[in-house]
Amino acid sequence: MKINAIKLQHKKNTSTCETIDLPLPERVFVPMSQSMGRGCDPIVKKGDKVFVGQKIGDSDKIKACIAHSSVSGTVVGITEVLHPSGKVTKAVEIEPDGKQELSPDIEVPVITDKESLCRAVRESGCCGLGGAGFPTHLKLNYNEQRYKVDTLIINAAECEPYITGDHREMLESPDNIITGIRLIMDTLGIENTYIGIEDNKPDAIKIMREKAAEYDNINVCPLKASYPQGAEKVLIYNTVGRTVKQWALPSDVGVIVLNVSTVGFIGRYSKDGIPLISRRITVDGDAVATPCNVNVPLGTPLVDVLKFADTNIEASDKILLGGPMMGICAYDINMPTAKTINSILAFKKPERKKNELIGSGQTACIRCGRCIRACPMGLMPTYIEKAYDKHDTKKLEKLSVGLCMNCGSCSYVCPAKRPLAEKNQLAKALLRR
Numbered sequence: 001m002k003i004n005a006i007k008l009q010h011k012k013n014t015s016t017c018e019t020i021d022l023p024l025p026e027r028v029f030v031p032m033s034q035s036m037g038r039g040c041d042p043i044v045k046k047g048d049k050v051f052v053g054q055k056i057g058d059s060d061k062i063k064a065c066i067a068h069s070s071v072s073g074t075v076v077g078i079t080e081v082l083h084p085s086g087k088v089t090k091a092v093e094i095e096p097d098g099k100q101e102l103s104p105d106i107e108v109p110v111i112t113d114k115e116s117l118c119r120a121v122r123e124s125g126c127c128g129l130g131g132a133g134f135p136t137h138l139k140l141n142y143n144e145q146r147y148k149v150d151t152l153i154i155n156a157a158e159c160e161p162y163i164t165g166d167h168r169e170m171l172e173s174p175d176n177i178i179t180g181i182r183l184i185m186d187t188l189g190i191e192n193t194y195i196g197i198e199d200n201k202p203d204a205i206k207i208m209r210e211k212a213a214e215y216d217n218i219n220v221c222p223l224k225a226s227y228p229q230g231a232e233k234v235l236i237y238n239t240v241g242r243t244v245k246q247w248a249l250p251s252d253v254g255v256i257v258l259n260v261s262t263v264g265f266i267g268r269y270s271k272d273g274i275p276l277i278s279r280r281i282t283v284d285g286d287a288v289a290t291p292c293n294v295n296v297p298l299g300t301p302l303v304d305v306l307k308f309a310d311t312n313i314e315a316s317d318k319i320l321l322g323g324p325m326m327g328i329c330a331y332d333i334n335m336p337t338a339k340t341i342n343s344i345l346a347f348k349k350p351e352r353k354k355n356e357l358i359g360s361g362q363t364a365c366i367r368c369g370r371c372i373r374a375c376p377m378g379l380m381p382t383y384i385e386k387a388y389d390k391h392d393t394k395k396l397e398k399l400s401v402g403l404c405m406n407c408g409s410c411s412y413v414c415p416a417k418r419p420l421a422e423k424n425q426l427a428k429a430l431l432r433r
């Protein structure tokens, strides 16, 4: 079976930019909801002194991702901030004291089995760092009676243009990645690991092959640089040839997929016990004068990161969180960074080409079929759009819209500028309801 893909310009301008630490911001606003799943509640109050890595948000809900302070300093209030999804969430506002004192509660986790691994990963506040933000402890805590997981797939494809954080993780912290992989394989009894890396990152393929050389069951898989190579279902098929059906999970085909920066974090956390308090963010786009990879304390306002990269904020017409294909627009540059934000891209208003129609936008479908040829899941986006417009749920089921992973390829190739990917998301939500 051949999976459809499209070619995009890579624009990996920052692939050689070593990660640098962002200077401490004047304030951080640590959101209580930074990932998929449940948010947590603040457990500190105004006036409290906090340390780096101290737990400041918790929940009794298993799906919640715990929040920790990214700085040492004083809590100046519990406030509300915008989450990248557009929802409003509580946040702990902290004024850093500049000392960056580590919490005395930090200790190296003792991990001996699946239960202690999942507990430690939950305590670390880890969620998928590739952008989706699924709480990692839930992914690892699969039901062994129901799922026979034998394979770990590490998503290091990083197929979206501009973003280079995972690439830098492999170059800068390959040992942490191997430690994380070994820990997960040993505690969950997983037989084989496959690290999928697009072939436009030969230095990362080389270093990961060197580091994995002593293990027969850790394999590095170079993958063709095409979009959406890093989409979970595509990656599973292209690395181990297994097909995840509509509405099914990777564990249904015996697989767990983890992002490479996530597994690198788990490896590092297993050695020093410091929870997820910062993350690497790629800053790029034509409004950014100094594109870079920067290690950002979580809760730092976007504007501080943009200014650090010498962004012409006034000239920025669009600021994206995530890549140009699947990223979302930032509503407000004062909103804080969160665990799911792997890049901030700032773009100027595109200049109109000569003869381009004023106001040219969406037009009628010309039945060219490009969206169908582009879809990696073999879907028919133009038919899905029509079925959604009629709210025809039977037809939507028949068209397998549940397989859509919102990669955006159909919208990208459509000459009529139909909002196909958006309609697919709405159609999926309709079916879920």
Ligand code: SF4
Binding pocket: 374, 375, 376, 377, 378, 379, 380, 381, 403, 404, 405, 406, 407, 408, 409, 410, 411, 420, 421, 424
């Ligand atoms: S957004 Fe959905 S329908 Fe469109 S190309 Fe991607 S998977 Fe296919």
Ligand code: SF4
Binding pocket: 364, 365, 366, 367, 368, 369, 370, 371, 372, 381, 382, 413, 414, 415, 416, 417, 418, 420
């Ligand atoms: S790519 Fe656009 S114009 Fe072509 S068939 Fe699909 S929806 Fe219609």
